[in-house]
Amino acid sequence: MNRDFYEILGVAREADGDTIKKAYRKMAMQFHPDKNPDNKEAEETFKECARAYEVLSDPNKRSAYDRFGHKGVDGMGGGGPHFQDVGDIFAAFGDIFGDLFGQQGGRQQRSRTGPARGSDLRYVMEIDLKEVITGVERPITFDTDDSCQECEGSGAEKGSEVESCATCGGRGQVVRNQGFFSMATTCPKCRGQGVTIKSPCKKCRGAGRVPVNRKILVKVPAGVDSGTQLRMTGEGETGGRGGPPGDLYIDLRVKPDPRFERDGAQLYAELEISYLLAILGGEVEVVTLRGPKKLTIPKGSQYGAQVKLAGEGLPSLRGSRVGDLIYLLKVIFPKKLSKEEEKLLRQINDL
DSSP states (O other), X not given: OOOOHHHHHTOOTTXXXXXXXXXXXXXXXXXXXXXXTTOHHHHHHHXXXXXXXXXXXXXXXXXXXXXXXXXXXXXXXXOOOSOSSHHHHHHHXXXXXXXXXXXXXXXXXXXXXXXBOOOOEEEEEEEOTXXXXXXXXEEEEEEEEEEOTTTTTSOBOTTOOEEEOXXXXXXXXXXXXXXXXXXXXXXXXXXXXXXXXXXXXXTTTTSSEEEEEEEEEEEEOTTOOTTOEEEETTOXXXXXXXXXXXXXXXXEEEXXXXXXXXXXXXXXXEEEEEHHHHHHOEEEEEOOTTSOEEEEEOTTOOTTOEEEETTOSOBOTTSSOBOOEEEEEEEEOOSOOXXXXXXXXXXXXXX
């Protein structure tokens, strides 16, 4: 079971950004892998803290988490941890680790020539309010980079090899000593890649990746709201040198429906009725997201009264409950009466 992100960092739900950052810095220092070598439990806690900070430090993700919990930020109920290894964490929060463990954040200063995780991608998807009821499957297309098939991602022409950079020894960085101080900078020869290619692939020009237009099917669950974020593991940019791909994040926007106002799972609508129907009561046909329905108006209904259609609202993302559709009555009085109508009303008034 997923632990609460606020509990993980030891902060209150109303904590501001600075408090959350300070709490994460404290936890990162305590459970940093370089301070806990060969301690698998500490490393997992380190990852857990990073995931909590990633969500709570982002206003959009935090809002989705506050409303929908882990489902609001993890997509369709799965996906596993966002950070596959500690290198991902160093790359994401290098500014924080730079303060704690020196310019390169601890482990990030090691060789950069190994497999690199691909970048995460984001896509904004709009859906109609009606589609919130059942969820929807929709194909999307987007531009990204994919592994070059010609060189199988190596960047080198077939028959040639990728060689370790002679300038940095494959580390991607060069170290310059100045008195008592050492300064690591990106290798100017290989530009931090740690390798050199003498015969670049003609198709990708040595990049190992080529631009592509991808098309995938996105399954949006029922009950989502604007701000809900779905995570599609492994659907992001292809990793470098055989590294794992990044993730694709779908930011959902629910288009407003002029007929209804939404409050979580509840729907509200205005309904105009005649003064006679308000007095005598009766049935009237109303519009719902699921089609026309019959609504019973109680006798003696007053202007502004609420009449409910149970179960005609929206489903909840976090459970099986379905909200209601609530109509706010607007009693309409005629501006002109016929002589017969006025005569009858005066008779009623005399009674």
